[in-house]
Amino acid sequence: MQFQFESLAAFLHMDGHGPFVWAxxxxxxxALAALAFQPRLQRRRLKRELERxxxxxxxxxxxxxxxxxxxxxx
Amino acid sequence: MSSPETAAHxxxxxxxxxxxxxPLFRSELLLALRRRADIANPLLFFVTVLALLPLGVGPExxxxxxxxxxxxxxxxxxxxxxxxxxLFRADFEDGSLEQLALTPQPLYFAVLAKVAVHWLVTGxxxxxxxxxxxMMLNLPEGGxxxxxxxxxxxxxxxxxxxxxxxxxxxxxxxAGLLLxxxxxxxxxxxxxxxxGAVQAAVDGxxxxxxxxxxxxLLAGGTALxxxxxxxxxxxxxxx
Amino acid sequence: MAWQWFHRLGSPRWFYQKTSAxxxxxxxxSVLLIGAGSVWGLGFAPEDAKxxxxxxxxxxxxxxxFLALAGYYIMAISGAIGLIWKMKLSFVVMRAAAPIGAVLxxxxxxxxxxxxxxxxxxxxxxxxxxxxxxxxxFLYIGVIALARAFSREQVADKACALLxxxxxxxIPIIYKSVDWWFTLHQPATIKxxxxxxIDPSMFYPLLTMIIGFYCLYAWTLMAHTREKILQRExxxxxxxxxxxxxxxxxxxxx
Numbered sequence: 001m002q003f004q005f006e007s008l009a010a011f012l013h014m015d016g017h018g019p020f021v022w023a024x025x026x027x028x029x030x031a032l033a034a035l036a037f038q039p040r041l042q043r044r045r046l047k048r049e050l051e052r053x054x055x056x057x058x059x060x061x062x063x064x065x066x067x068x069x070x071x072x073x074x
Numbered sequence: 075m076s077s078p079e080t081a082a083h084x085x086x087x088x089x090x091x092x093x094x095x096x097p098l099f100r101s102e103l104l105l106a107l108r109r110r111a112d113i114a115n116p117l118l119f120f121v122t123v124l125a126l127l128p129l130g131v132g133p134e135x136x137x138x139x140x141x142x143x144x145x146x147x148x149x150x151x152x153x154x155x156x157x158x159x160x161l162f163r164a165d166f167e168d169g170s171l172e173q174l175a176l177t178p179q180p181l182y183f184a185v186l187a188k189v190a191v192h193w194l195v196t197g198x199x200x201x202x203x204x205x206x207x208x209m210m211l212n213l214p215e216g217g218x219x220x221x222x223x224x225x226x227x228x229x230x231x232x233x234x235x236x237x238x239x240x241x242x243x244x245x246x247x248x249a250g251l252l253l254x255x256x257x258x259x260x261x262x263x264x265x266x267x268x269x270g271a272v273q274a275a276v277d278g279x280x281x282x283x284x285x286x287x288x289x290x291l292l293a294g295g296t297a298l299x300x301x302x303x304x305x306x307x308x309x310x311x312x313x
Numbered sequence: 314m315a316w317q318w319f320h321r322l323g324s325p326r327w328f329y330q331k332t333s334a335x336x337x338x339x340x341x342x343s344v345l346l347i348g349a350g351s352v353w354g355l356g357f358a359p360e361d362a363k364x365x366x367x368x369x370x371x372x373x374x375x376x377x378x379f380l381a382l383a384g385y386y387i388m389a390i391s392g393a394i395g396l397i398w399k400m401k402l403s404f405v406v407m408r409a410a411a412p413i414g415a416v417l418x419x420x421x422x423x424x425x426x427x428x429x430x431x432x433x434x435x436x437x438x439x440x441x442x443x444x445x446x447x448x449x450x451f452l453y454i455g456v457i458a459l460a461r462a463f464s465r466e467q468v469a470d471k472a473c474a475l476l477x478x479x480x481x482x483x484i485p486i487i488y489k490s491v492d493w494w495f496t497l498h499q500p501a502t503i504k505x506x507x508x509x510x511i512d513p514s515m516f517y518p519l520l521t522m523i524i525g526f527y528c529l530y531a532w533t534l535m536a537h538t539r540e541k542i543l544q545r546e547x548x549x550x551x552x553x554x555x556x557x558x559x560x561x562x563x564x565x566x567x
Contacts, residue, residue, distance in 0.1 A: 003359060004360060005356065011356060015365055015366055016367035017365055019369040020427045020431050021366060021367060021369050023427055024373060024423070027423055028373045032420075035413060035537075036414075036533060038537070039539065043540060046540075046543055046544055046547065047556055048554050070358075182329060224388050238475075238479055242472050242475065245463075248460050251337075253457050256476055258451065259455060262448055263483070266490040266491065270493075290495070305475055310472070313463065313465060
């Protein structure tokens, strides 16, 4: 087994078929990478959403605590 | 809707063997015949679109003859599809679909009855009208009979397949385009063998095999499509 | 005993925790195999006598096409398992498989078109296999569109499973009919290379790529399924704990 091309330029050119071959590989890898990274983006969005919910929950609790303290007869 | 028990007496034992089919079929047919516009609209669509074809591609008879089998079939397919969105819609909205699903009779026969009526008021008139349009589009005379027969068999299959899509989308508000999107790929075999039959006849070959395959598709569709549509109705009623 | 295993498999939580250990290994295997296969196929496999170097697209086209079709069956079978045994996890796998399959079908179509230009002189021919692939893409798009139309996930799950099953019954009929249609209309000017036995020096890189794509498919399907599990179960305590633990360690590191 040996490298089929004489130089890097010949490898990129591929006797005129280079643009087609490289375009096919590039689009494929971009599409596959997009598929692979989509879950990570979703994870980040979910985490932000959960943190927001927690903040709302915490604020609600503190407001309730204040209110119950204010309601107590001095 | 008349209750199945009271109407069942007047039918033959064979009809009574398929529970709930005949009474529903009769009432559905009466309802459909009363709504004349719903019958006329697909036919008018069919004629209008095919009248646009020569305006689009030019009036050369040879070109039109070449395009006629495929175009007539595609437009018949679209006309069937467009009329199918309302197949279960009214019954879903007034609650009778839910009642139908609750009766002890299998939903299979109810769906089959509705599809049969749909075919009688759209597919059958489309097929009967098709030789006229074939003539306007300069279809060679040898193709008329095969066009009529292939559309008779094919539109019935289209109605059956479309019923599954209509049942899946009945609970959605704007279902028209979605229905087209999910059902069109399933129409492919019917379209291929339908146009294949007409093309074979025009070219002077036997078109029996294609018609036989269309009949086989129809038989398979009759067995399976109402089952799938019944399942889809039960899913849609959950929404 | 066997049924206990089966029911545990249906639990999204069990799936999430079990697959955590597999994910890095699958990712490593797919990156190594696809990387090695690409270099091998692009640089070291011999040139095709008839098509020249453009044939090197085969190393991504064939694996993508394989998985595009296999992916539809995976989607439909998991949908059927969900409908029959009311298994939550199975529906999640089905929903995750739809976009992945659509992207793979698109890749197969795109690479096929780009391959066609230097080989047949045109990007698109209505060849039987290309047409079937296009219809497969429409089938995937139908499932995705239907899933998006429903507001309730459970109804969307069942509706998509049913549509995928109907599609599965149809796929062999569609393939056969398109095949028949193509033999009827085959233009005489376009000659397709007849089936010839592929040389081992070209076949081994292809095999490497196919195995690599299978690994990548498994990894991607798992990753998407795991994400969807978290999204659906975010109210449960185990997800909340998991997310909180993650964010704490990350804030320490950052």
